[in-house]
Amino acid sequence: MPVRPLRLDQRIVVPVVCVVTAFMSIVDGAGTTVALPSIGRDFGLATAGLDAVVVVYPVCVGLAVPLSAWLGDRFGGRRTVLTAFAVFTAASGLCGVAGSLGELVLWRALQGLAAGILLPVTGALLYRTFSLSEQVKVSRYMIIPQQVAPALAPMGAGWLVDNMTWRWVFYANLPIGVAVLVFGLLFLEEHRDHVPGRLDVPGLVLTAFGTAGLMFGVSEAAEMGWSSVPVLAGLVGGAVLLTAAVAVELRVPEPALRVRLFTDRLFRDTNIVAFLGFTAFMGGMFVGPLFLQQGLGLSAWVSGSSTFSEAFGVLLTMQLVTPLYARIGPRRLVGYGLLGVALVLVAFSRLDADSSLWTFRALMFLLGAAMGGVFMPTTVASFTGIGKADVSHAATLNTVVRQAAGATAPAVATVVLASAAAVGTGADTHPPVSAFQQAYLVLAVISAVAAVFAFTMPDRAARIAASDRAAAARRESVDA
Numbered sequence: 187m188p189v190r191p192l193r194l195d196q197r198i199v200v201p202v203v204c205v206v207t208a209f210m211s212i213v214d215g216a217g218t219t220v221a222l223p224s225i226g227r228d229f230g231l232a233t234a235g236l237d238a239v240v241v242v243y244p245v246c247v248g249l250a251v252p253l254s255a256w257l258g259d260r261f262g263g264r265r266t267v268l269t270a271f272a273v274f275t276a277a278s279g280l281c282g283v284a285g286s287l288g289e290l291v292l293w294r295a296l297q298g299l300a301a302g303i304l305l306p307v308t309g310a311l312l313y314r315t316f317s318l319s320e321q322v323k324v325s326r327y328m329i330i331p332q333q334v335a336p337a338l339a340p341m342g343a344g345w346l347v348d349n350m351t352w353r354w355v356f357y358a359n360l361p362i363g364v365a366v367l368v369f370g371l372l373f374l375e376e377h378r379d380h381v382p383g384r385l386d387v388p389g390l391v392l393t394a395f396g397t398a399g400l401m402f403g404v405s406e407a408a409e410m411g412w413s414s415v416p417v418l419a420g421l422v423g424g425a426v427l428l429t430a431a432v433a434v435e436l437r438v439p440e441p442a443l444r445v446r447l448f449t450d451r452l453f454r455d456t457n458i459v460a461f462l463g464f465t466a467f468m469g470g471m472f473v474g475p476l477f478l479q480q481g482l483g484l485s486a487w488v489s490g491s492s493t494f495s496e497a498f499g500v501l502l503t504m505q506l507v508t509p510l511y512a513r514i515g516p517r518r519l520v521g522y523g524l525l526g527v528a529l530v531l532v533a534f535s536r537l538d539a540d541s542s543l544w545t546f547r548a549l550m551f552l553l554g555a556a557m558g559g560v561f562m563p564t565t566v567a568s569f570t571g572i573g574k575a576d577v578s579h580a581a582t583l584n585t586v587v588r589q590a591a592g593a594t595a596p597a598v599a600t601v602v603l604a605s606a607a608a609v610g611t612g613a614d615t616h617p618p619v620s621a622f623q624q625a626y627l628v629l630a631v632i633s634a635v636a637a638v639f640a641f642t643m644p645d646r647a648a649r650i651a652a653s654d655r656a657a658a659a660r661r662e663s664v665d666a
Contacts, residue, residue, distance in 0.1 A: 200311050207271070250300070256386075270307070277297040306581045399424025459639055461588075482619075506558075523557060527630075531553070
């Protein structure tokens with residue numbers, strides 16, 4: 187007999203579930219990377235041979251994301267989220283007790299499948315629970331785990347590995363996962379406003395394996411080389427499958443991935459801007475620790491404590507962006523934010539071995555402050571013209587785009603670093619400082635292109651919708 191949830195304001199329950207989901211998925215990925223050397227020593231393998239432990243996660247996320255919208259509509263948001271969360275939590279425990287590399291990769295794959303369902307479905311719950319004006323406000327709090335988690339994860343995972351074992355990086359998920367499951371069972375209500383038709387199996391297979399193929403190709407390109415057979419097979423095969431998927435999805439009434447939503451110009455433009463902007467920003471976040479550790483020879487702890495200032499920049503700007511969204515609209519917020527990201531990345535390219543560490547920290551703060559004007563407006567604006575029946579599918583497409591940017595960012599940065607290092611040294615050594623400077627410049631160009639495109643977005647509908655809802659909220663407050 188199913189557990190009936192107790193009464194509690196869903197404007198509290200849904201954000202709690204969403205925040206913890208985002209936090210756990212981010213921390214798990216970053217923590218696993220830190221634990222790789224210890225895992226290799228435990229299993230008697232070189233760190234280079236453990237690549238599958240990291241790569242299998244985004245690949246399986248890509249496999250599961252196309253199915254998430256249908257599952258959420260078919261079984262309801264509550265049941266889908268709690269089931270996926272239970273699987274993710276159980277897989278974390280199984281990763282901790284893995285006795286071989288094969289077992290660890292298997293359970294990491296299960297984690298990725300669960301995360302691929304969790305991320306878009308919790309996002310859909312959020313946008314079904316709050317009106318547009320409320321979404322703008324709640325985004326101030328939703329951005330916290332997305333920014334704090336990447337900063338805390340390396341330091342927390344490093345402490346667990348040094349003082350306990352790498353297995354505790356996964357065990358740490360268990361108490362949090364159990365607590366959220368109990369919380370969800372007691373308080374999370376059912377969220378369903380659309381009953382889907384039959385499962386689109388051909389579209390699902392094509393989009394799932396096409397997305398997974400591209401994710402594999404981009405994730406492995408930096409390590410194996412863009413011309414290697416597995417990478418080319420992933421990229422070309424993924425592109426072919428996704429092209430076939432688009433042709434199929436445009437012809438069926440209930441597609442697994444509603445690519446027709448991209449015919450809405452604001453939805454399409456915000457996702458293009460998000461892909462380019464996230465690639466530049468996350469590329470900068472990827473290059474930063476490498477610059478400090480490999481370029482300047484500083485410790486991992488110094489690196490982690492120096493990049494952390496970015497999170498404070500994001501959190502500060504988010505408080506300023508929220509009241510401005512309805513007043514000036516997402517177009518200018520995103521455009522100026524990305525222009526700021528580009529300028530900060532150019533400033534990073536001027537750093538060298540003689541630069542002060544405090545200068546680096548200040549630039550990280552400014553990078554976060556500039557990007558803080560991009561996160562919320564691109565996401566909230568993308569839902570402006572989306573009907574309730576398409577919310578879960580729009581959230582799925584948003585997740586696909588942002589996951590693709592997350593895989594592309596380190597690939598782009600690594601290719602530039604490797605090319606510059608090969609030209610500069612002719613040997614397989616750490617890249618020289620000039621290589622990091624070139625990487626920052628390339629990322630700055632990507633952000634500048636995104637900024638120019640952002641200024642062409644048609645945001646009148648988003649601005650009007652936000653203003654109308656804000657006015658309605660004020661009237662309701664006065665009447666109360």
